[in-house]
Amino acid sequence: MNILLTLVLASSSSLTGCAPTGDGLELSAPKVTALDTVDDRTATLVDASKKIWEYAELALAEHRSSKLLADVLEAEGFRVERGVSDMPTAFVASFGEGRPVVAYLAEYDALPSLSQVVEPRQQAREPGGCGHGCGHNLFGAGSVGAGIALKAAMEAHDLPGTVRVYGTPAEEHGVGKVFLVRDGWFDDVDACLSWHPSRENEVDVQPSKALRSFEVTFSGRSAHAAGAPWKGVSALDAVEAFATGVNLLREHMPESGRIHYVVTNGGEAPNVVPSSASIWLFTRGKDWPEEERIFEHVKRIVHGADLMAWGEEHGDAAAGYRAPVIEMFTGLYHYNANHTVARLVHSNLELVGPPVFTDAEQAFARDLQRAFGVEEKGMHTVVEPLDPDPEPEPGGSTDVANISWVCPTIDLSVANWPLDVPAHSWASTAASGSSAGYKAMLTAAKVLASSGVDVLTNPELVRAMRVEFQKSSAKFPYVSPVGPDDMPSVPSHLR
Numbered sequence: 001m002n003i004l005l006t007l008v009l010a011s012s013s014s015l016t017g018c019a020p021t022g023d024g025l026e027l028s029a030p031k032v033t034a035l036d037t038v039d040d041r042t043a044t045l046v047d048a049s050k051k052i053w054e055y056a057e058l059a060l061a062e063h064r065s066s067k068l069l070a071d072v073l074e075a076e077g078f079r080v081e082r083g084v085s086d087m088p089t090a091f092v093a094s095f096g097e098g099r100p101v102v103a104y105l106a107e108y109d110a111l112p113s114l115s116q117v118v119e120p121r122q123q124a125r126e127p128g129g130c131g132h133g134c135g136h137n138l139f140g141a142g143s144v145g146a147g148i149a150l151k152a153a154m155e156a157h158d159l160p161g162t163v164r165v166y167g168t169p170a171e172e173h174g175v176g177k178v179f180l181v182r183d184g185w186f187d188d189v190d191a192c193l194s195w196h197p198s199r200e201n202e203v204d205v206q207p208s209k210a211l212r213s214f215e216v217t218f219s220g221r222s223a224h225a226a227g228a229p230w231k232g233v234s235a236l237d238a239v240e241a242f243a244t245g246v247n248l249l250r251e252h253m254p255e256s257g258r259i260h261y262v263v264t265n266g267g268e269a270p271n272v273v274p275s276s277a278s279i280w281l282f283t284r285g286k287d288w289p290e291e292e293r294i295f296e297h298v299k300r301i302v303h304g305a306d307l308m309a310w311g312e313e314h315g316d317a318a319a320g321y322r323a324p325v326i327e328m329f330t331g332l333y334h335y336n337a338n339h340t341v342a343r344l345v346h347s348n349l350e351l352v353g354p355p356v357f358t359d360a361e362q363a364f365a366r367d368l369q370r371a372f373g374v375e376e377k378g379m380h381t382v383v384e385p386l387d388p389d390p391e392p393e394p395g396g397s398t399d400v401a402n403i404s405w406v407c408p409t410i411d412l413s414v415a416n417w418p419l420d421v422p423a424h425s426w427a428s429t430a431a432s433g434s435s436a437g438y439k440a441m442l443t444a445a446k447v448l449a450s451s452g453v454d455v456l457t458n459p460e461l462v463r464a465m466r467v468e469f470q471k472s473s474a475k476f477p478y479v480s481p482v483g484p485d486d487m488p489s490v491p492s493h494l495r
């Protein structure tokens with residue numbers, strides 16, 4: 001790194017509070033342009049994060065959030081296709097042409113019941129309202145910032161290739177990316193550079209679980225629950241028998257598997273035998289084949305429970321019998337991290353540096369931790385070393401994983417929540433609307449833009465990512481869990 005570029009980095013870092021620590025990569029002139037562009041757009045990106053945090057729109061209803069980000073990209077000169085893959089709130093914004101293709105992902109859906117003020121005590125902004133407990137207000141704006149910054153570097157330094165920003169709705173239901181992948185939007189991508197707000201600064205190669213989300217609706221026959229219960233067939237009985245069967249299965253399936261459920265319709269009133277009842281489940285496995293085995297067994301339990309509820313009238317349409325219906329919402333593969341991309345993004349995280357938090361931001365973090373009942377450790381301030389082979393941990397699932405089976409993909413985490421504060425909590429919602437959250441968002445934009453410059457300027461790197469991807473993806477040929485005629489949706493009570 002020469003002295004001039006060091007000075008440029010120091011000045012651009014002071015605006016967003018990043019502390020460069022890495023010396024593994026060169027801060028090339030296109031990277032300086034990219035980092036300066038993020039600094040130039042700080043007000044726009046913070047404003048977008050703030051507004052989306054306030055909109056707090058749920059999955060597939062993120063109309064204002066999606067429009068805001070798509071409008072920002074269009075104003076910056078991106079070609080924007082809106083309403084792609086049967087989702088009014090999905091978009092694909094592109095600049096440039098040909099290969100290599102760099103993909104950034106923008107998420108912007110919120111969570112129910114997490115409305116929260118930016119204060120270290122639990123208090124809703126709007127009672128019963130939604131909130132950004134997963135920080136997707138930052139996720140969306142940060143990736144848009146990365147796209148704008150990479151475009152600026154491409155224009156200023158005549159770099160080849162294409163940058164795309166994908167507006168991917170409904171991450172909390174694992175829906176958006178699955179349908180975009182189904183429709184081939186990622187088929188020509190050379191590197192998908194994703195990120196997620198987190199408690200720590202690290203590049204994540206930890207495997208995620210495969211998951212299927214589906215709702216089972218059992219039918220019955222209404223009757224007076226006291227006067228003529230023998231004339232009724234309780235759909236709720238079927239749900240209860242089904243849940244019992246699922247719970248018996250839990251002990252006898254692989255330890256890495258998971259099944260969890262909520263009853264979404266248990267009938268309307270105790271004095272009417274319920275004619276319809278529904279239960280929404282996630283089945284998970286360490287990988288997609290394990291999940292499929294668990295799901296196949298659960299399907300058999302559906303039919304056993306239905307048989308129990310209908311008894312001797314099972315299958316008799318004349319008596320009003322209707323077979324149970326399984327409505328599939330999504331299927332998520334396990335994550336196929338690309339280690340070549342991971343090393344690249346990790347080096348750029350060290351080059352840009354983790355967010356640097358002020359004393360006031362650290363004090364706010366400790367206040368949040370105290371109010372939440374966890375140790376007052378403050379914010380994470382270093383870059384975790386890249387662990388190429390982490391011990392598998394129990395954990396969740398992500399629709400980024402589906403992309404990881406069609407192109408080289410990696411997930412960056414940047415600290416915006418205080419240590420030990422869980423995602424999807426009132427405290428993580430407060431942190432996602434705070435200045436520490438905006439710093440994390442701007443850091444992510446810089447790291448991803450800087451990594452994008454490497455992808456566009458280093459053909460050898462692109463080849464190495466592709467070779468690794470071809471080897472890893474050969475283990476499980478990707479078959480879309482959703483069919484060509486399936487429509488993106490969430491359970492009926494959330495529509």
Ligand SMILES: [Zn+2]
Pocket residue numbers: 134135136171196
């Ligand atoms: Zn999330």
